[in-house]
Amino acid sequence: xxxxxxxxxxxxxxxxxxxxxxxxxxxxxxxxxxxxxxxxxxxxxxxxxxxxxxxxxxxxxxxxxxxxxxxxxxxxxxxxxxxxxxxxxxxxxxxxxxxxxxxxxxxxxxxxxxxxxxxxxxxxxxxxxxxxxxxxxxxxxxxxxxxxxxxxxxxxxxxxxxxxxxxxxxxxxxxxxxxxxxxxxxxxxxxxxxxxxxxxxxxxxxxxxxxxxxxxxxxxxxxxxxxxxxxxxxx
Amino acid sequence: xxxxxxxxxxxxxxxxxxxxxxxxxxxxxxxxxxxxxxxxxxxxxxxxxxxxxxxxxxxxxxxxxxxxxxxxxxxxxxxxxxxxxxxxxxxxxxxxxxxxxxxxxxxxxxxxxxxxxxxxxxxxxxxxxxxxxxxxxxxxxxxxxxxxxxxxxxxxxxxxxxxxxxxxxxxxxxxxxxxxxxxxxxxxxxxxxxxxxxxxxxxxxxxxxxxxxxxxxxxxxxxxxxxxxxxxxxx
DNA sequence: CCAGAGGCTGAATGCCTGTTCAGCCACAGA
DNA sequence: TCTGTGGCTGAACAGGCATTCAGCCTCTGG
Numbered sequence: 001x002x003x004x005x006x007x008x009x010x011x012x013x014x015x016x017x018x019x020x021x022x023x024x025x026x027x028x029x030x031x032x033x034x035x036x037x038x039x040x041x042x043x044x045x046x047x048x049x050x051x052x053x054x055x056x057x058x059x060x061x062x063x064x065x066x067x068x069x070x071x072x073x074x075x076x077x078x079x080x081x082x083x084x085x086x087x088x089x090x091x092x093x094x095x096x097x098x099x100x101x102x103x104x105x106x107x108x109x110x111x112x113x114x115x116x117x118x119x120x121x122x123x124x125x126x127x128x129x130x131x132x133x134x135x136x137x138x139x140x141x142x143x144x145x146x147x148x149x150x151x152x153x154x155x156x157x158x159x160x161x162x163x164x165x166x167x168x169x170x171x172x173x174x175x176x177x178x179x180x181x182x183x184x185x186x187x188x189x190x191x192x193x194x195x196x197x198x199x200x201x202x203x204x205x206x207x208x209x210x211x212x213x214x215x216x217x218x219x220x221x222x223x224x225x226x227x228x229x230x231x232x233x234x235x
Numbered sequence: 236x237x238x239x240x241x242x243x244x245x246x247x248x249x250x251x252x253x254x255x256x257x258x259x260x261x262x263x264x265x266x267x268x269x270x271x272x273x274x275x276x277x278x279x280x281x282x283x284x285x286x287x288x289x290x291x292x293x294x295x296x297x298x299x300x301x302x303x304x305x306x307x308x309x310x311x312x313x314x315x316x317x318x319x320x321x322x323x324x325x326x327x328x329x330x331x332x333x334x335x336x337x338x339x340x341x342x343x344x345x346x347x348x349x350x351x352x353x354x355x356x357x358x359x360x361x362x363x364x365x366x367x368x369x370x371x372x373x374x375x376x377x378x379x380x381x382x383x384x385x386x387x388x389x390x391x392x393x394x395x396x397x398x399x400x401x402x403x404x405x406x407x408x409x410x411x412x413x414x415x416x417x418x419x420x421x422x423x424x425x426x427x428x429x430x431x432x433x434x435x436x437x438x439x440x441x442x443x444x445x446x447x448x449x450x451x452x453x454x455x456x457x458x459x460x461x462x463x464x465x466x467x468x469x470x
Numbered sequence: 471c472c473a474g475a476g477g478c479t480g481a482a483t484g485c486c487t488g489t490t491c492a493g494c495c496a497c498a499g500a
Numbered sequence: 501t502c503t504g505t506g507g508c509t510g511a512a513c514a515g516g517c518a519t520t521c522a523g524c525c526t527c528t529g530g
Contacts, residue, residue, distance in 0.1 A: 018477075034349075036272025040518060050479055055519060057477090114269075116404045124405055143442035145435055152428040155409035156399065157437070163398020164391065169351050170359055174390035193387040195446070200380055201436035202392070207378035211430070253507075275488060285509055290489060292507090 019057050021047040023071050026064055031107035035065070035115050069112060069119040075105055076123065080130065096184035103180060110166045128155045157198075254292050256282045258306050261299055266342035270300070270350050304347060304354040310340055311358065315365065331419035338415060345401045363390050392433075 025046035029038045040061055044051040058064040079102065083090045112120040131154035138144035147153040164171060168180035175189045203211070260281035264273045275296055279286040293299040314337065318325045347355040366389035373379035382388040399406060403415035410424045438446070 034269045034271050036269050039516085041516085051517095052480085052519075052521090053478055061518070110402075113402055113405050121405075121408060124409070128409060138442070142439055143445070144437055145439055147431055149424075149428065149431070152410045152424060153431055153437075155406075156428045156432060159399040159402050159406055159409070160395035160432075163401050164394040166398050166401055167345070167348055167394050170348050170356075171390075171394055173356060174359070174363060174394070175387045189384075189387060193384065193391045195438075196382050196384070196388055197391060197395075198432070198437040199440075199442075202379055202388075202433040203430075204377055204380055205434075207373070207434075210378070274486085276486085286487095287489075287491090287510085288508055296488070 018047070018049055018053065022049060022054055022057060022064070023067055026068050027071065027108045028104045030065075030068060030111055031104045035111050066119065068108065069117065069123075072105055072108055072112065073119065073123045075102070076109070076127075096187075099179065099184055106162075106165065107180065110162050113162065114166075124158075127158060131155070131158055253282070253284055253288065257284060257289055257292060257299070258302055261303050262306065262343045263339045265300075265303060265346055266339045270346050301354070303343065304352065304358075307340055307343055307347065308354065308358045310337070311344070311362075331422075334414065334419055341397075341400065342415065345397050348397065349401075359393075362393060366390070366393055 022043065026038075026043045029042055029046060040051050040054055043064070044054050047054075054061075054064060058067055079098075083095075086094065109120075109123075113124060128151065132151050135144050135147075135154050135157075136150060139146050139150075165178075165180055168178040171178040171190070172181050175193055177186045177189050179187055179190060257278065261273075261278045264278055264281060275286050275289055278299070279289050282289075289296075289299060293302055314333075318330075321329065344355075344358075348359060363386065367386050370379050370382075370389050371385060374381050374385075400413075400415055403413040406413040406425070407416050410428055412421045412424050414422055414425060
């Protein structure tokens with residue numbers, strides 16, 4: 001179609017360029033529409049390339065999927081490495097400034113996590129490892145409360161955070177903004193809401209004790225106060 | 236295929252039965268594989284019915300989708316009505332006992348929420364309304380802390396809870412159990428983890444103040460403590 | 471200047487999709 | 501007992517899918 005063989009650059013550079021364009025297009029479309037709802041032609045069209053070329057480079061569509069998983073893992077690893085290398089310079093602001101670039105990547109990750117797969121499962125394990133390391137560090141600095149199970153908490157925070165991102169359309173509708181749709185300057189309501197929950201908690205101490213006793217010995221109390229925490233799975 | 240015209244029941248009963256079986260099959264498959272990744276024949280096969288019959292009843296596949304949305308809304312409404320009718324009898328236990336029956340429904344809901352659509356958006360708004368009512372009630376009873384924005388908090392809790400359910404495969408892997416995969420008796424680790432977060436919060440009071448000041452006036456502090464709350468969108 | 475290599479394409483292939491059509495079978499009403 | 505109605509089907513259809521193939525065009529190495 002477009003097919004312009006970009007002038008002076010070498011063949012290997014052109015190859016890498018088209019191959020990369022295909023992966024980028026695939027990640028973007030998979031992120032947007034889900035892994036099962038994207039056709040080869042859509043990817044080829046977005047990458048401004050013919051469909052057979054995709055097969056030529058990746059063997060098949062599932063080969064492309066694998067390549068996307070690897071690319072996602074690679075980019076996330078690179079991001080983490082960079083963050084470590086920046087050290088003190090990696091401020092909250094610096095993180096926000098990069099957010100737009102990683103947006104499709106993050107949405108692809110959530111889609112891939114839903115589908116599962118060896119590659120992606122391993123990546124998720126790594127993310128949990130990192131989250132545990134971060135929070136443990138923050139606990140020692142007195143910024144984060146200790147947890148009876150640091151790993152479970154870190155995993156759940158990750159699942160909740162990523163999961164909420166999957167519903168970004170609804171988030172945008174319900175709280176007016178979402179990190180997936182808007183630039184960081186407009187994340188205010190999102191950040192405030194998350195902080196509201198994660199800073200103070202949701203339950204009062206009394207409710208926590210009450211609910212816990214009801215769960216461990218369910219038949220003794222007829223009222224149902226802990227509904228809120230169960231709203232996800234049940235209502 | 237099977238096609239057994241079940242003996243003594245009338246034609247209208249048989250019709251309703253097949254139609255219902257199709258909707259059930261569709262909801263189950265859409266819930267499992269995503270809205271864009273299910274074929275008409277798969278649905279027909281699971282419902283033990285021919286593909287043309289699905290078209291005959293719903294006009295087209297998108298007609299079936301609409302019917303599924305309506306059915307999902309109907310069932311959720313029925314569930315809420317029942318809960319209200321049970322009143323004091325609607326205990327935590329009673330809720331759990333019903334969970335398995337509503338499992339595909341809930342997964343369908345999350346898939347539909349991702350895709351969006353008029354019908355489903357309205358349903359989500361209703362769910363938020365209910366969540367606000369519940370939490371406001373619980374605040375008055377002293378079980379839940381008040382929030383600066385009750386609606387935003389209720390919406391975010393819903394998004395986080397539903398979102399985490401979408402990643403139930405990962406949840407199962409990471410904390411060993413998930414409400415989508417296991418019976419209520421095994422939800423222990425899930426409930427404890429959610430309670431850990433929602434009861435005590437994650438941040439210490441000092442970290443909250445520090446982070447808040449850094450966000451509202453970002454350029455004054457070079458360190459980056461509030462990473463944890465941003466892990467969802469960024470790392 | 472002349473092969474050879476390789477990125478890349480359009481056209482062709484066979485499979486699978488949603489949908490249409492004509493007709494079957496069980497039941498309801500006369 | 502006959503006739504109509506309606507749930508339901510297999511077969512047929514066009515269109516779209518991933519994939520294969522033969523060949524083009526540009527660059528590279530000699």
